[in-house]
Amino acid sequence: MTQDPNVRSQVEPTEVGANAAETGERDLEAEPHDAYSDHEVQVPGALEGHVASRLDPDAPAVLEVEDLKMYFPVKSSGLVRRTIGHVQAVDGVSFQVPKGGSLGLVGESGCGKSTTGRLITRLYTPTAGSMMFEGQDLAKLSNRAMKPLRRDVQMIFQDPYTSLNPRHTVGAIVGAPLAVHNVVPKNKILPRVQELLEVVGLNPEHYNRYPNEFSGGQRQRIGIARALTLNPKLLVADEPVSALDVSIQAQVINLLQDLQREFDIAFLFIAHDLAVVRHFCPEVAVMYLGKIVEIADRETLYAAPYHPYTQALLSAVPDVKQAAIGGRRERIRLEGDVPSPINPPSGCRFRTRCPLAQEICAKVEPPLLQVGPRHKVACHFAGELGQHPATPVTAGLLGVDDQGSPSASGPAATEVSTGPGYAKEWFDVKARQMTSQAGTA
């Protein structure tokens, strides 16, 4: 592992982590899906020994996002600039971030991840939807009413080179939120800054230096210290390690994980590939063109995803364990480019690149259906890789025939929950009926 010379303390594996390394690997397939609290996952090199974050299925949500939308207007050129369309950057996403937990948000570039993060931190005001945080809807608050809440919800940005002002010292950068929010007397700012530099593993005496005197990994630590200044309850980390060297990535992820444990911070952790969030996030949502197409606990999402897009993303993740699970290593190549979010495909947005697409996919949008205790998927042909059904599993629920035309019988009376969080009953796609932990509903 490359050592950062200015980094004082490298994050040590925790006691639990050491035990995890000793215990070694366990077979994912043999693992029951409800074993959330007792599960190790394989992690790449430098993360080994650092125990993966765990899911507390009973933790209350610190953030509950429902049907969130952000449409950016597209203007015509010329003197009179009329709105001629909208970029549907985020189009109806719902999810929860548990208190002190972390949700991963993954998808290719341009699918709306950063916009989602910027909505939550209210750098943008949403077009529609709600974002409940501690009993208040962040979507509806004025800028003034948002000010005290900005302390609680902070963001770590992707690029440590552009997100720090090169003309300000590290002390001024990390101390700025304290000054803006007027939370400590002036003479207490420096000691607090030094304390934070130490917390993120930097030399506290370096507060007078400028960002260009630090490496990429150190700059990201400065950005993390700045985000921690006001003791946030929720951190939106927007691809916090994408711009860093692979060897440094693991150090920064370990640091974030330690901070999460120590300060009980909840994370929305954004990444463009599934490998990065695997260690940190016990729950992961996959986005495509402004929508969540699959969301599940880590064990389910990595071992038995139901959506062809997740399956394709996962086939690109180099992982020995994947090879052990039914030989799923063959690479699924995604054909073509991501379509424009100004004019997305009808029905299922993934259909222009989906190897399974049929007539119904162009006509009817698949709902994000709960298909397991902590698993939701939006696909008419949802199923494990190589076991996708021949006829749409959603047809009966939606009241359409197999081609997507309205059927005489109409939609099934079954209540299908599509809001944030999980219901106690879900739709078993194999049996094609509602079920629950106790059995068929």
Ligand SMILES: Nc1ncnc2c1ncn2[C@@H]1O[C@H](COP(=O)(O)OP(=O)(O)O)[C@@H](O)[C@H]1O
């Ligand atoms: N301020 C903006 N104005 C117009 N379009 C935007 C703006 N920000 C993002 N977009 C568009 O919204 C879509 C989603 O972008 P973004 O949220 O940055 O995706 P990601 O972070 O997943 O790469 C993209 O098509 C992008 O071009």
Ligand code: SF4
């Ligand atoms: S709904 Fe159809 S196009 Fe969309 S992912 Fe499923 S099979 Fe593919």
Ligand SMILES: [Mg+2]
């Ligand atoms: Mg982004």
